[in-house]
Amino acid sequence: MSATAVHRAPANPCMTCGACCTSFVVPFYWREADDAGGRVPAALTEPLPPHRLCMAGTNSKSPRCIALEGEVGKATSCSIYADRPSPCRAFTRHGEAGADNDSCTRARARYGLPALGL
Numbered sequence: 001m002s003a004t005a006v007h008r009a010p011a012n013p014c015m016t017c018g019a020c021c022t023s024f025v026v027p028f029y030w031r032e033a034d035d036a037g038g039r040v041p042a043a044l045t046e047p048l049p050p051h052r053l054c055m056a057g058t059n060s061k062s063p064r065c066i067a068l069e070g071e072v073g074k075a076t077s078c079s080i081y082a083d084r085p086s087p088c089r090a091f092t093r094h095g096e097a098g099a100d101n102d103s104c105t106r107a108r109a110r111y112g113l114p115a116l117g118l
């Protein structure tokens with residue numbers, strides 16, 4: 001009897017993280033909101049004067065995006081993933097495609113989570 005290799009897709013560390021969604025203000029141009037022709041649900045945003053919006057809950061000393069579901073460091077997901085704003089689309093995890101992201105590492109450190117590998 002031969003051993004059968006079990007192939008599993010590598011786990012996405014972001015699915016058990018969420019630190020970036022609870023560490024920074026998430027600002028974007030108001031036209032990204034769905035009431036201005038964009039996709040981000042306007043009901044989940046707050047004004048960020050003078051001309052921008054941010055994800056509700058992120059312009060705070062203890063940020064937590066209103067769209068984040070789950071527990072940081074355990075299991076998290078974005079409830080508006082397909083319609084998330086541009087800063088979220090641009091944010092890459094540290095090591096993604098071999099690139100550094102100190103913001104990812106700093107956010108994880110706030111929760112005692114180790115830096116992701118390159």
Ligand code: SF4
Pocket residue numbers: 020021026055065066067068069077078079080081084085088
């Ligand atoms: S919109 Fe989604 S990806 Fe962006 S900060 Fe909120 S939960 Fe995170």
